[in-house]
Amino acid sequence: MHFEDTPEEAAFRAEARDWLAKAAAAYANPPTAPWEEAELVRLGRAWQRTKAEGGFAGILWPQEIGGRGGTPMQASIFDEEEHAYNIPTGVFITIGMNMAVPTIRRHGTPEQAERYTRPTLLGEMTWCQLFSEPAAGSDLANLRTKAAQRQDGSWLINGQKVWSSWAHHADYAILLTRTDPSVAKHKGLTFFVLDMKTPGITIRPIRQISGKSDFNEVFLENVVIPDANRIGKVGEGWACAMTTLMSERAGSRGGESDLDVATVIEALRGTDALADGAAQVKLARWWTVEQGIQNFRHRLTTRMSKGEPLGAEAALVKLAYARKLQDIAAFAMDVEGYEGVAGDSPLREQAEAAYQWGAVMRIAGGADEILKNQLSERVLGMPGEIRADKDIPFDQLEA
Amino acid sequence: MDFDLSDEQKMLAEETRRLLSDRASANRLRVLADAGAAWDEGLWSDVAAMGLLGAAIPEELGGVGLGEIDVCVIAGEMGRGPAPLPFLGTVLAADAIRLAGSDAQKTEWLPKLASGETVAAYAWNEGRGAFHPRRMAAAVKAGRINGRKAPVADAGLAKIAIVAALENGEPGLFLVSLGDASVSPMKGFDLLQKQSAVTFDGAAAERLPGASEAFIEAMQDRAAIYTAFAQIGGAEACLYMARDYAMGRKTFGRPIAGYQAIKHKLAEVLVEIELARSNAYFAAWALANDAPELKTAAATARLSATTAYDLASRENLQVHGGFGYTWEADCNFHFRRARLLSAFLGGPDVWSARLIMALQAANAPLAA
Numbered sequence: 106m107h108f109e110d111t112p113e114e115a116a117f118r119a120e121a122r123d124w125l126a127k128a129a130a131a132y133a134n135p136p137t138a139p140w141e142e143a144e145l146v147r148l149g150r151a152w153q154r155t156k157a158e159g160g161f162a163g164i165l166w167p168q169e170i171g172g173r174g175g176t177p178m179q180a181s182i183f184d185e186e187e188h189a190y191n192i193p194t195g196v197f198i199t200i201g202m203n204m205a206v207p208t209i210r211r212h213g214t215p216e217q218a219e220r221y222t223r224p225t226l227l228g229e230m231t232w233c234q235l236f237s238e239p240a241a242g243s244d245l246a247n248l249r250t251k252a253a254q255r256q257d258g259s260w261l262i263n264g265q266k267v268w269s270s271w272a273h274h275a276d277y278a279i280l281l282t283r284t285d286p287s288v289a290k291h292k293g294l295t296f297f298v299l300d301m302k303t304p305g306i307t308i309r310p311i312r313q314i315s316g317k318s319d320f321n322e323v324f325l326e327n328v329v330i331p332d333a334n335r336i337g338k339v340g341e342g343w344a345c346a347m348t349t350l351m352s353e354r355a356g357s358r359g360g361e362s363d364l365d366v367a368t369v370i371e372a373l374r375g376t377d378a379l380a381d382g383a384a385q386v387k388l389a390r391w392w393t394v395e396q397g398i399q400n401f402r403h404r405l406t407t408r409m410s411k412g413e414p415l416g417a418e419a420a421l422v423k424l425a426y427a428r429k430l431q432d433i434a435a436f437a438m439d440v441e442g443y444e445g446v447a448g449d450s451p452l453r454e455q456a457e458a459a460y461q462w463g464a465v466m467r468i469a470g471g472a473d474e475i476l477k478n479q480l481s482e483r484v485l486g487m488p489g490e491i492r493a494d495k496d497i498p499f500d501q502l503e504a
Numbered sequence: 505m506d507f508d509l510s511d512e513q514k515m516l517a518e519e520t521r522r523l524l525s526d527r528a529s530a531n532r533l534r535v536l537a538d539a540g541a542a543w544d545e546g547l548w549s550d551v552a553a554m555g556l557l558g559a560a561i562p563e564e565l566g567g568v569g570l571g572e573i574d575v576c577v578i579a580g581e582m583g584r585g586p587a588p589l590p591f592l593g594t595v596l597a598a599d600a601i602r603l604a605g606s607d608a609q610k611t612e613w614l615p616k617l618a619s620g621e622t623v624a625a626y627a628w629n630e631g632r633g634a635f636h637p638r639r640m641a642a643a644v645k646a647g648r649i650n651g652r653k654a655p656v657a658d659a660g661l662a663k664i665a666i667v668a669a670l671e672n673g674e675p676g677l678f679l680v681s682l683g684d685a686s687v688s689p690m691k692g693f694d695l696l697q698k699q700s701a702v703t704f705d706g707a708a709a710e711r712l713p714g715a716s717e718a719f720i721e722a723m724q725d726r727a728a729i730y731t732a733f734a735q736i737g738g739a740e741a742c743l744y745m746a747r748d749y750a751m752g753r754k755t756f757g758r759p760i761a762g763y764q765a766i767k768h769k770l771a772e773v774l775v776e777i778e779l780a781r782s783n784a785y786f787a788a789w790a791l792a793n794d795a796p797e798l799k800t801a802a803a804t805a806r807l808s809a810t811t812a813y814d815l816a817s818r819e820n821l822q823v824h825g826g827f828g829y830t831w832e833a834d835c836n837f838h839f840r841r842a843r844l845l846s847a848f849l850g851g852p853d854v855w856s857a858r859l860i861m862a863l864q865a866a867n868a869p870l871a872a
Binding site: 106107108109110114178366367370374379382385386388389390392393394396397398399400401403404406407408411418421424425474476477478480481482484485486487488489490491 | 505506507508509743747750758759762766767770771774775778779780782783786788789792793803804807808811852853855856857859860863864
């Protein structure tokens, strides 16, 4: 057990650090004002290209497709070093890198893999995910968006998607549709790549409680997709979607509005709050969760670097993180009393954002309740949920 | 980075588990508890013969010459039963002698502690509340100790004790033969680790020359880390005991393991255990390498492990329903041991305060 870099790891870290010192010099300090969305996307694309050209994008991807052919440990080291900078990036990059391309490469044809891999790596293609629907969230396979094949082989898509982060800045989408309603719900699904410039797509931003609008409703009306954009066989969409979601979880990290114990202690240093026993117990609890998550991640990285697969227990990271975030943010607001909910304190502003982001994180990418099902079923081997609709053809289900 | 136990350490865990799974089974513990036994002497000999008492003691002094992480691994397996053995006191006493003792003390005692011939107790506590090395009444003058330490774990079995006391107003650790002290049993919540009050009335007390106030504080951190591993071992035993029971127990026509009320409860326990294990690994690393993070890592590991064991032992009984409250069920031993291990080094309030003070004391700003 040790935390020192091996000579190989140290050499890689030094190389990454040197490279970042030059390539990311412009991002050493936070931007003076937050980037506007379009500017963020422009800078994010450029940074992705810079990284790809420097050999630091797709560290885990094989060299023959433009990756580095590196190790999980190298990916983790680069993340750590990159984290020291204020890098412009977002889901418009990570959905492509961590979800779309891995799914296309696993289930698609060699031509499809060729077509999407390199442009995504270079930041030329940005992506969004069109999976969830108003009646298909945790129960994703309940989705209704219909894909019907036409005479010429192309597909006609009609339906509505929701919670599609950054869809308004995406060049392409990964899309899950129903192609056969006469079979049980998991069996009639098919997976596509959709060019977001195709006629018939309407993107309507959803106004969120935070005041931001970074996810969308996406309406698909008579959208035509060529059969060449179908990934995997007709009816095998569920297997493709599982690959996507497993990749999402493996890549999941932190969030956009963080608040940790160290920050709260710094903000409260010198006040009575830190001498209060009840506050100490709470802060200590959240510290142990933060440290537990970080140390747990180190265990996962070690395991993956030895060639072992990421186990189902990885789901606990998001579960523990999101709840802690909401709790500590509530505390940070409470601790200042009335001024914790009104006024100019920087802690208050950060806490407000974190409190709201905590609510997002407890739902997005697998709600707390779904994650607890997964942990109990896949790690502890307890029985799966009763699925009353499992074997019933989709078109015979009650809405 | 390689943040995992080594293959040898995993093998050590497996071998220890194999020995204890049968010899420290719940059925065996019930027999011992019914008989009012304070330990399993035969098992102690076998554990000693496997080298489990001398993991951190150098080979030339009768030990195995491994390190603190190996002691942690063994402590974790001891916690799973929990094994009815005076393991922690003996190991802590051996560590105190190994790290702060004179050459003569090491030569005399470490071989006997490694072989199991001598059982030792570690006696620091006096009365209620958080322990502080400067607030002790026990005092040594001209090589003689006076005072009362209580509770002391396994003092009824131990031949010697390492005792915290003041000498000329300065905290120190002293080696005392318990044959020269009055040891009287105390009532206790745990059935298989007996607690005693130890009264010294002029017994000969040999100073461990290297034991300063800071060393005594560091012994608390060390005890917290070994205990964290025992707590996690116990918590994991509870989790799988509950899981297995839930898989077999049916209500309303199906196993209760299929209900979310039970699944989610055990998922929560799993989360606490994995976070605690991750923190305990880090603390073990910090201990073995005397890392600057040792103090915060020890408090972090202790708090996490206490939370995990507390939750696991209570929910294990809950999942068993009314049966869990019977003598026949196996929940009882962990239900009691979890409380003992939570309280005995000071409860979560004490360690939370310790942790937050240590974090504030960090010179550099904490926020990245």
